[in-house]
Amino acid sequence: MEKDPVCGMLVDPKEAAGQRSHEGRTYYFCSADCLKKFDQAPQRYVVADKPGAKKDGP
Numbered sequence: 001m002e003k004d005p006v007c008g009m010l011v012d013p014k015e016a017a018g019q020r021s022h023e024g025r026t027y028y029f030c031s032a033d034c035l036k037k038f039d040q041a042p043q044r045y046v047v048a049d050k051p052g053a054k055k056d057g058p
Contacts, residue, residue, distance in 0.1 A: 002027070005045040006034035022046055 001010040009030040013019070016028040018035040022042045029035040038045055 004028065004030045004034050006037050009034075 002013055002016075003009070004011050005027050007030060011028045011030050013028050017031045018029045020027050020029075020035070020038060020042070023046065025046075027038065027046070029038065
C-alpha cells in the first residue's frame with residue numbers, strides 16, 4: 001500500500017485512480033480530485049517527504 005500525498009489515504013497501486021512521478025518518486029492517488037490537486041502544486045504535497053519539513057494541510 002502507498003500513501004496518497006494529498007489526503008493521506010492508503011492506496012493499493014493496482015487500484016489507484018492515477019499516479020505521477022515527481023523528483024524521482026512515484027506517487028499514487030485515491031481519486032481524480034487528489035490527482036488534480038497534486039498536478040496543480042506538487043511541491044505542496046511532497047515537502048513532507050523531506051527530513052525536517054512540515055506539510056501544509058490539503
